[in-house]
C-alpha cells in the first residue's frame with residue numbers, strides 16, 4: 001500500500017472555542033508546538049490579541065491596529081486549530097463571486113455535512129472585509145461576547161491574498177463554531193484578519209479532507225480545569241460573535 005492511501009489527516013485543535021468564549025484568554029500552547037501539528041489554520045493569540053493565521057507552516061498575527069506580524073515560536077495561543085492541509089478538490093474560480101456564492105460552490109464538492117474540512121483560497125479580492133479581536137488587559141473583565149460587540153473592522157479593496165480556514169460540522173458547535181471559520185492574509189502581509197465577507201474576482205480554491213479530530217486540552221491550566229461552563233449560554237455567545 002502506498003503512503004498516499006494510508007495517510008490520516010488530523011485536525012489538531014488546542015482548547016475549545018467554548019472555553020475561549022467563557023473568558024479563558026491566557027495563552028496555553030506555544031506557536032512552536034502548534035506548528036508541529038499542521039501548516040494551515042486559525043486561532044487567536046494570548047490575551048485574545050488579534051487573529052492567528054497559519055499559512056504554509058508560518059504563523060502570523062493580524063492585530064486590531066490593522067498591522068500584521070510574523071509570530072515567534074515562543075508566542076502563545078489560548079485557542080487554535082491547525083491541519084496538515086491536504087487538498088482533495090482544487091478548482092479555479094474564473095468569474096467574480098461573493099463569499100456566499102463561493103461557499104455554495106464549495107459545498108457542492110462536500111460529501112455530506114458531517115466531516116471537518118480545511119480551505120486554502122488564493123485569489124484577487126476587489127473587496128475583503130475583516131475584523132480583529134482587540135487585546136484584553138489583565139485581569140480580564142469582559143466576556144468574549146462583550147469584546148465581540150466592539151471589534152475593529154477593516155475593508156481592503158483590490159487585495160491579493162489567501163483565505164485559510166476550517167469548516168466544522170454542526171454537531172461540534174461549542175467545541176468550535178459550526179460552519180466556516182476563515183481568516184485572511186494578503187500576499188504582501190500588510191492586511192488580514194477574521195473574514196466577514198468578500199468579493200473574489202478570480203482564485204484557486206483548495207478544499208482539504210480531514211479524517212480525524214485531535215482535540216488537545218490545556219491540562220495544566222487550573223482556570224480551564226475548574227471553570228464552570230454554561231454551555232447553552234456559550235452556544236448563544238458563539239452564534240452572536242462568530
Ligand SMILES: [Zn+2]
Nearest residue numbers: 042051183194
Ligand atoms: Zn476567527
